[in-house]
Amino acid sequence: MVKTKGYAGNILEVNLSLRELSSADLDSDTTSNFLGGRGYGIKLLKKNNPKGVDPLLPENNLIFMTGPYTGTGPFSAFYSITTKSPLTGLCLSSHSGGNWGPSLKRAGYDGIVIEGKADDPVMLVISDGKPKLENIRGLWGRNTAETTEKIEKEYGASPAVIGPAGENKVRYACIVNNYHRVAGRGGAGAVMGSKNLKAIAVKGDKDIEIGQPEEMKKKFIKAAKTVQEEAQAFGKLGTPIVVNMENEIGGLPTKNFQIGYFEDAEKVSGEYLHEKYWVEDFGCFRCPLSCGNVTEVKQGKYKCKTEGPEYETIMAFGPNCYNSNLESIIKANDLCDRLGLDTITMGDSIAFCMELYERDLIDENDIGFSLDWGDHKKIIELVKMTANREGFGDELAEGTWRIAQKRGGEPVQVGKMEPPGYEPRAIQGMALAYATSPRGACHLRATMYVPETFSKELDRTTVKGKTDYLIDMQNKFAILDSMLLCKLGGRNANMTRWEDLSELLEITTGKEFSVKKLKMIGKKIFNLEHKYNVREGKKNLSIPTQFFEPQEYGPSEGLKVKKEDFEKAIDEYQNARGWK
Structure with a gap:
């Protein structure tokens, strides 16, 4: 060999x-x-x-x-x-x-x-x-x-x-x-x-041999300089910087995705988190950005020292549960890390059950206690119960789709996976990203919120005209996830263009990886995931029907994903992918 x-x-x-x-x-x-x-x-x-x-x-x-x-x-x-x-x-x-x-x-x-x-x-x-x-x-x-x-x-x-x-x-x-x-x-x-x-x-202590080590050193120096000059705010606050950004446009999921605006967003914002609870920054291996934040609640029932929470966790245990108690969100995050739970599905599942409770589809006899919106004490209790499959936690451990099979209601899920922190009526490229993701509702198979809410190069209020952009992003992210380059770090260091990835792989392996070849590899990976899912019974590309109804409150009031436009966009997407 x-x-x-x-x-x-x-x-x-x-x-x-x-x-x-x-x-x-x-x-x-x-x-x-x-x-x-x-x-x-x-x-x-x-x-x-x-x-x-x-x-x-x-x-x-x-x-x-x-x-x-x-x-x-x-x-x-x-x-x-x-x-x-x-x-x-x-x-x-x-x-x-x-x-x-x-x-x-x-x-x-x-x-x-x-x-x-x-x-x-x-x-x-x-x-x-x-x-x-x-x-x-x-x-x-x-x-x-x-x-x-x-x-x-x-x-x-x-x-x-x-x-x-x-x-x-x-x-x-x-x-x-x-x-x-x-x-x-x-x-x-x-x-x-x-x-x-x-x-x-x-x-282990084996050296990892690369093709052009001197060129890689130059890449590290350039990346460090770029993030220090252009990504100071992100490096300081990390992903929680997104809370206020999404809330301002009505894209922050609130009350189980019923609306996209949280009046108390400032109380759970990245700025407030850093001001009140930040201890120090944390970075992964060879990361010059250090976007992780060590935080500490120093006293009270939620006392803990942890890393995070990230934006998605704040969304799931905060606005989506109508909870503005940041200390409880920090505690829920720490518990999930210690117990080994996905914070997005955990928080979203509790939010779904809060809505079921409000609609009288479950009651205190089912849960063991009341479950009103924003009840942070019950959120913490349910996290523990879920990890141990105790009482109602045994139902929560199944996720929202299976809860709905037993209790009723329409769960907010795509492919049986609960969505992350981007309300698709306000950020409509995410409606397409959720529907077409090979692992269910996901913000990391295509970050359409970046061009729609960060750089504003795409119109966030429509699904029209985004097929080519979405496919190119999905194929590129398949390369990022296979070579493996951190998306957040790479994006903030301006090193995720196709040309950048081609150069990085050539520096690493000593082999030629043209942009054309990389695009073919990305396409092949994404299509193979789709083929696997079809083999396992996946039948359609859809989103929850509530997103076809207008938002009722906030900066994106009246916005909805137009069903006919969505269905046409999905048809265009499948034709472009060669899936039809």
Whole structure:
């Protein structure tokens, strides 16, 4: 095997049922056509997973992948997890930063492919290229922080772990590394829990050889200079800077997406968070932006020290639950990190149940207590109940689509996944992005809110004329998720044009990656995800019907997604993709 620069050259294959570990060469045809990360992951998933497999059965593969860019230049901290989602039944690609991805590559592996189920809870340890399975010593039942601390002390390794939510197979349980870095959406943590796998600890000091190291140093210096000069506000406040921006246009989901304007937004804004609770900045591996914020509530019932919350978390536990108590949002965020829960689906599920309670579709006998809008004490209680599947938490653990099957109401979901913090009547490119995303409602498969609300280069009030822009963005993001380059860092450093990605990959691998070739690879990855989803039963591209009705309040009052325009846009999109 001739190893391509930027890659470790090895995949670790793990069969938990047989307790067998083996190393396989990284497939050069797959790297040429799918790079790594998300692309390599979906290629393996479609090949390995039986058609129609239950996501929580041993046959569902759980695939951890780095990309050629992981651990090399600026914003190169990320790794990808691919599996079949227990929340949506679709392909899932979820990503996380920190230092775990670079550590895996420095341990000698580009990825790990896991199948089967261990008889008893185990963890996988990879130290300097030597993998082994170990029966865990009292870690099952511990939260992610406790588990991480114990593994770091005993092994000197960086672990990716699940908490009680993953152990209890909550359908949106996540995988956590570095205490607060999270592969959050779609339930990869539940898949890991279903396999009786508590943690994967990695440690290594192998060099990552790249094609043009001097050119990469120049890229880092340029990226650091750019973000220091042009992204100071984002570096200071992080993603919570978006709260006021979206609220000003009526794009901040409020009261379970009933409206897009929150009168108390200032109380949960990034500016207020930084003024009252900020402790220090945090950055991932080789990140010159450091957009993470360590925050602390120093006293009272919500006392905690944590990282975050990010914008999406503030939206989900704040305005979407009609809650303006920022300390409770900080606490909910910390609990979700410790218990291993996706904050978006958790908060949105509580918001949906608050609406059901308001409409008398559930009552105190169902929940165990009242559930009025803005009741932050009940929000905190429900987070704990959900992770442990206690009482009504057992229903919340299923997500809004399954709650609605039992309780009624129209859940706000696309592909059985709850949407993030962008109200699609006010930011209509997001209606198309949600509908066409291969993993369900998602803000990271196409960030149409950027050209519509940040740079204002597109008209946010219509879905018309956006097909080509959307497809190009989706294909580009498939490349970002496969090489793996952080979208936030890359965007703020002005290094996510096609030409930039071509140059970065050539510097990393020493091979030519023309813009034309990259566009073909991005298209191929996105289309393969679609083919997998069609195989698994996905039938249409749609959004909740409430978005076809006008907003009733706020800056976007009267705006709606026009159904006929949406259906025409989706038809144009499918024709352009070659799906019809």
